Amino acid sequence: MTAPLVVVGDSLLDIDVVGSSSRLCPDAPVPVVEQAEERARPGGAALAALLAAAGGREVVLVTALADDEPARRLRAMLEPHLEVAAFHLHGGTPCKLRVQAEGQPVVRIDIGEGRALDGPLGPRVTEAVAAAAAVLVSDYGRGVTRHAAVRPLLQEAAGAAPVVWDPHPRGELPVPGTHLLTPNENELTRLADENGSEIAGCGLSAAGHRGRFLAEAWGLEAVAVTLGERGALLCHGPATPFLAPAEPASPGDTCGAGDSFAARATQVLAEGGPLTSAVDEGVREASDFVGAGAATGVAARFAESKPPNPGPARGEDAWAAVDRTRRSGGTVVATGGCFDLLHAGHVNLFHQARRLGDCLVVCVNSDASVRRRKGPERPVTPAADRVRVLRALADVDAAVVFDDDTPGPLLERLRPDVWVKGADYAGTPLPEAEVVRSYGGEVVLLPFLEGRSTTRLLSTTKGIGS
Missing domain, CATH: 3.40.1190.20 (Ribokinase)
Known part of the structure; x- marks a missing residue:
């Protein structure tokens, strides 16, 4: 845990x-606050x-x-x-x-x-x-x-x-x-x-x-x-x-x-x-x-009686993006991964995923989560930098970091309409798929660009500059 x-x-x-206030109280020089x-x-x-x-x-x-x-x-x-x-x-x-x-x-x-x-x-x-x-x-x-x-x-x-x-x-x-x-x-x-x-x-x-x-x-x-x-x-x-x-x-x-x-x-x-x-x-x-x-913005979210997540983010946080999309009747799409070294395969996946709905949220493994999955030498890029790069992409509406081994606990809260992974996961059980389907969401695999992976990039560049 x-x-x-x-x-x-x-x-x-x-x-x-x-x-609002447009007048003073008749018995004291103080404003009358109306429609409070x-x-x-x-x-x-x-x-x-x-x-x-x-x-x-x-x-x-x-x-x-x-x-x-x-x-x-x-x-x-x-x-x-x-x-x-x-x-x-x-x-x-x-x-x-x-x-x-x-x-x-x-x-x-x-x-x-x-x-x-x-x-x-x-x-x-x-x-x-x-x-x-x-x-x-x-x-x-x-x-x-x-x-x-x-x-x-x-x-x-x-x-x-x-x-x-x-x-x-x-x-x-x-x-x-x-x-x-x-x-x-x-x-x-x-x-x-x-x-x-x-x-x-x-x-x-x-x-x-x-x-x-x-x-x-x-x-x-x-x-x-x-x-x-x-x-x-x-x-x-x-x-x-x-x-x-x-x-x-x-x-x-x-x-x-x-x-x-x-x-x-x-x-x-x-x-x-x-x-x-x-x-x-x-x-x-x-x-x-x-x-x-x-803090006033936090109060406004509570006043709307929506599941709040008032943490600020560069651009828009995941919950604000989801709330905005759902209020307009749109479809929330999410995907996830380490994204340690961003490459063309990732960008292609984001572009295709964004076309499936009206908002794309990227769920990013924390540094500790990446180490547990990939080993002590990873990640190459810390989570803060990975998130910053992701949020700069035109197809990404928001990015959020999770620390668990799978994005399942985060998806229970985020509840995207569509959860997207690359087709390289075909035939591989996705532990988070059960979570997505439990609330009526759909899991979709999208084509991936052959030969593009962070592991391959690292192995190709190993030794350069030494």
């Missing part, structure tokens, strides 16, 4: 009340977990929840997409209510001051953290990371798997050995000052000095400072800082962008990717997340 990505932290229920619509979404660690699950990987959220209506609403949103391993929250589940009129915030109301106090966790919490492929700590200062039994688990996890720590001004210090700390620029300055830094100024140089200062002071492998529209700066020991620039984008709601960055960076590290790739992919994901409406 594939090791899960585990998110540990404080969960919130975020509610947007969105409406309520849109609820997970917040805090719950949002980070949902975004992490968007790539198709198994995710377990370790959090504290009260026995109240907000917690039940959170579970209903989360449990179709990930496992919730919760222990007791003392007090009410925190809720943040934002009222907006004409796209502008009017007021924010915070309700519920529940805290995670020391007490039993339950065996599933311990099991999940111990078995994690990577751990994302989403600290919102509500006590989960302060819990006497949680911190030792995180310390043990840091010795066995990458731990990414997204800090909060009211939160706890990261455990020694944390792989990556992800503060924004203001958080970095505050944390460095509170820990005795005398570094003055602002900008990239100051951020780099503060990042290295915290990494050394706290025993961290690296610090990635998120810089908003400028991207993120990776401070990694004595090495020259690495800047991952953000793509230019129109100004928009940035609520949840930090969660998006941290979730994607953790996914890359869980797949064995280097820190530079984790930060670069995190910046791209956060940029697309903001461009797609950020």
